[in-house]
Amino acid sequence: MNQKGQAYSTFKLLIAAIIAMAILAILIPIIMQAMGWLTASPLNETKSLLTDLVGSPGALKHTPEVAFKPDDVLASSALVERLPISKDQVCLSTGQFEEDSENGFECIGCEDARDNQRLIYHGSSNQAARLAVVCNVNLTELLDDIEAYNLEDGDGEWDGTSIEDACEVCEGKGKCCAIILKRS
Secondary structure: OHHHHHHHHHHHHHHHHHHHHHHHHHHHHHHHHHOOOOOEOHHHHHHHHHHHHOOOOOOEEEOOOEEEOOOOEEEHHHHOOOOOOOHHHEEEEOOOOOEOOOOOEEEEOOOOOOOOOEEEEOOOOOEEEEEEEEEEOOHHHHHHHHHHOOOOOOOOOOOOOOHHHHHHHHOOOOOEEEEEEEOO
């Protein structure tokens, strides 16, 4: 009888340890993100929103705050992986961030509407930002959404890449999505 009691208490300790580890596994990432030690990946967060919005024309969503690290690249070809759209149906804009190829964001291929646009961050420290994502059935409808959601200022751009120029990549290709940088 004594041996059974000892085995039972050992088993209870093992179960308690497993439960404690599970609780820690859940709480540590939450605490780290709240303290700013863990930030979301721009690529993963944007891909997630793009996946949700490809089939929801006219809907606008924003990523949570993400951190661009020096030399981070957000490429349209990486964003459309495993999606029913191609890289020439996605346009990118530096939005509220000034185009700066030495200290800030640069949008390669955006001004001349190339089909694999890239946002590159050239800063020396992490930059917090959010990304606005909106899709629609064609370029005309997308540009109407961008205007309706006030995602640009009066002259068609903020301090950054012209959204209209960048989205010309979608001309005649049907569905089109815009990804625009915003300050957090």
